[in-house]
Amino acid sequence: MSSDAAPVLEAVEGRAAYLTLNRPRALNSLTHAMLTSIAEALDTWADDPAVGTVVLQGAGERALCAGADIRLFHDDARSGDHSASQAFLRDEYRLNSRIAHYPKPYVAVMDGIVMGGGVGLSAHGGIRIVTERSKIAMPEVGIGLVPDVGGTYLFTRAPGHLGTHLALTGMPIGAADALLCGLADHYVPSEALPALLRELTGAQPDRLIAHHAEDAPRGVLAEQRDWIDACYAADTVEEIVERLFATGDVAAKEAADLILSRSPMAVKATLESLRRAARLDTLEQVLDQDYRVSCAALHTHDLPEGVRAQIIDKDRDPKWSPATLAGVEPTDVERCFAPLGERELGLG
Numbered sequence: 001m002s003s004d005a006a007p008v009l010e011a012v013e014g015r016a017a018y019l020t021l022n023r024p025r026a027l028n029s030l031t032h033a034m035l036t037s038i039a040e041a042l043d044t045w046a047d048d049p050a051v052g053t054v055v056l057q058g059a060g061e062r063a064l065c066a067g068a069d070i071r072l073f074h075d076d077a078r079s080g081d082h083s084a085s086q087a088f089l090r091d092e093y094r095l096n097s098r099i100a101h102y103p104k105p106y107v108a109v110m111d112g113i114v115m116g117g118g119v120g121l122s123a124h125g126g127i128r129i130v131t132e133r134s135k136i137a138m139p140e141v142g143i144g145l146v147p148d149v150g151g152t153y154l155f156t157r158a159p160g161h162l163g164t165h166l167a168l169t170g171m172p173i174g175a176a177d178a179l180l181c182g183l184a185d186h187y188v189p190s191e192a193l194p195a196l197l198r199e200l201t202g203a204q205p206d207r208l209i210a211h212h213a214e215d216a217p218r219g220v221l222a223e224q225r226d227w228i229d230a231c232y233a234a235d236t237v238e239e240i241v242e243r244l245f246a247t248g249d250v251a252a253k254e255a256a257d258l259i260l261s262r263s264p265m266a267v268k269a270t271l272e273s274l275r276r277a278a279r280l281d282t283l284e285q286v287l288d289q290d291y292r293v294s295c296a297a298l299h300t301h302d303l304p305e306g307v308r309a310q311i312i313d314k315d316r317d318p319k320w321s322p323a324t325l326a327g328v329e330p331t332d333v334e335r336c337f338a339p340l341g342e343r344e345l346g347l348g
Helices: 032-046 071-079 083-100 117-122 151-155 162-169 175-180 190-199 205-212 221-231 237-246 250-261 264-277 283-297 302-312 330-335
Strands: 008-013 016-021 053-058 063-065 106-110 113-115 127-130 135-137
Touching: 008 032, 016 032, 032 083, 053 063, 063 106, 063 117, 071 083, 071 302, 083 117, 083 283, 106 117, 113 117, 117 151, 127 175, 127 205, 151 162, 151 264, 151 283, 162 221, 162 237, 162 250, 162 264, 175 221, 190 205, 221 237, 221 250, 237 250, 237 264, 264 283, 264 302, 264 330
Parallel strands: 016 053, 053 106, 063 113, 106 127, 113 135
Antiparallel strands: 008 016
């Protein structure tokens, strides 16, 4: 498959329509044009009686999708004009909702890296496949953002406080843990994917995928549930970190260190987003909340600084402001959820 071809490839074979994200050198990261292409294809196939199943996959073997092409946020922040970023987020979240309610079987092949916006394109789908190469994460706190694309909706519906753990640390998980957290439905070895994808052209996807599915290799979160549920039940990020360090568990200490390395503003806003999302009934209500919080982040110091450190300069040494959890005031967090008036997303 040529990387010089269109960034989203469309093909219909038999009863199956295939969407292939085709920027393998960029880990299939999303541009606004790609969102538009995906949305238009889904609309077309929804009304096409010849199409029975839609399949989402990524070009190459490294990633389904590593998320949004976040240079956009950095460039907008430098220019002072956030309109392009806001338009991207608006269309992305609308697409997430479209996928969640798609009228035909939507099969997401979550092979390789699936992060951020890639989770939004896949984990809201009806049939989600992971492999031994799957590496799934919502690492937004590492660039000054809150997990968006309905990520807090998914995390608050994971068992216990597993979702809070993943959201505040941004850590990646493999196939078994994705299944445990409700982010995936079936484990299929990557070597079986070519045959599975070919067979989807004519068969019922549920029955076919169940035939290829196996037990996933052992994960780690099930064995960590005791300290995860105890620590992340705390009311504040500071108390969560304190409890993590107090366990004496190496993995818990690593989680605490991860949280302390993230944007303090983003971490505190993330915990509040999770708590509010748990009280909301629908994905669309959460996406409306995501849009408010993400638009607020566009105007912060931490988002462009996080993108600079991770993507532009790649020094992995962001200078957060405020620099510590103690420096984040409750009013700072509350401003993230301020109504947008006429600019609301308006899905819920």
